[in-house]
Amino acid sequence: MSSTSGLVYGLREQIASRLRDDVLSGRLAEGERLSELGLVERFRVSRTPIREALMQLTHEGLLEAKPNCGVRVASSAPDSIRDLIIPVRRTLETYALQSYFDDINESDFQQWDEILNRLKDACQRHDYPAIAEHDLAFHRSILRRAEQRDLEAIWSAIVARVRRHFMHTQKGYAEPMDIYDEHAAIVETFRQGDKKAAVESLGANIA
Numbered sequence: 556m557s558s559t560s561g562l563v564y565g566l567r568e569q570i571a572s573r574l575r576d577d578v579l580s581g582r583l584a585e586g587e588r589l590s591e592l593g594l595v596e597r598f599r600v601s602r603t604p605i606r607e608a609l610m611q612l613t614h615e616g617l618l619e620a621k622p623n624c625g626v627r628v629a630s631s632a633p634d635s636i637r638d639l640i641i642p643v644r645r646t647l648e649t650y651a652l653q654s655y656f657d658d659i660n661e662s663d664f665q666q667w668d669e670i671l672n673r674l675k676d677a678c679q680r681h682d683y684p685a686i687a688e689h690d691l692a693f694h695r696s697i698l699r700r701a702e703q704r705d706l707e708a709i710w711s712a713i714v715a716r717v718r719r720h721f722m723h724t725q726k727g728y729a730e731p732m733d734i735y736d737e738h739a740a741i742v743e744t745f746r747q748g749d750k751k752a753a754v755e756s757l758g759a760n761i762a
Contacts, residue, residue, distance in 0.1 A: 566604035570594070571611045578617045578628055579714060580687035581722050587628045589618065616715045631719035641720075644713045645761040648694060649754045651701035656750045666696060667742045674738060678731040686734060687722055693738055697757070724762070 574594075577583040594605045609626050612618045619629040632640065670693045677685035691714065698707045714721065728734055737760055744753040 566598075566600055567607040567611065570598055570600070570604055570608040573598075574608060574612055575615070575617060575711075576688045576691075578612070579691055579718050579721075580684040581718070582684045583628050585628050585630050585719070588624075589626045589628070616712055629715075632716035634720060637717060637720050640713050640717050641761065644710060644717070645758050647706055647710045647713070648697055648761060649758050651698050651703070651706055652754060652757055653750065654701050654703075656745075656753060659745060663700060664742070664746065667693065667745070670696060671735065671739055671742060675732075675735045678735040681731055683722070683726060683731075686725055686731060690725065690734065690738070691721075694761075 574583070574589075583589075589609065591602055591605055591609075594609075595602055598605065609618060609620075613620050613626065617629055618626050620626045670689055674686065674689040674693065677689055694714075695707070695710070698710050725731075725734060741753070741756045741760060744756040747753075
């Protein structure tokens, strides 16, 4: 029994992760309806993990479920509260980084380098949904490294609500490679071991 439950849980998490990336990157637009049957066909699984994933993302605020309307991608928060939310996100990420900065190791750099390589490829292709996905993956990795689930939960809720602003900001770059260069520079400050400079570099990227 526990083995079956674990399998469903694993599928739910994988599906939720893929759909979360699709929403945050803009591949799934605000108001777009999600069909259970369509997702069953896409992921080639039963309805159970699909329903569990949809429920999880609804709780996170990325999706909304209404009677007789099914599940749709939720709207972003209005731009008017951006100035309130962005500083909170900056605080969360810089706090997380400071909590483990002295323990950063080669495994961490390997992970960040892999994300940067994917981000660079997306920037070179001008693939904005992929740019958003890998950009967010980089920032999420900083939160997860702190190993404090509450931090990531709060961060995820904030990003979900300012995703429209996030995507508009990215498209405002004249040259997408500038996005890659900014993130590569952040990791370089990590390598130099200067905590103050690293925190400032990360904070400056969150606007």
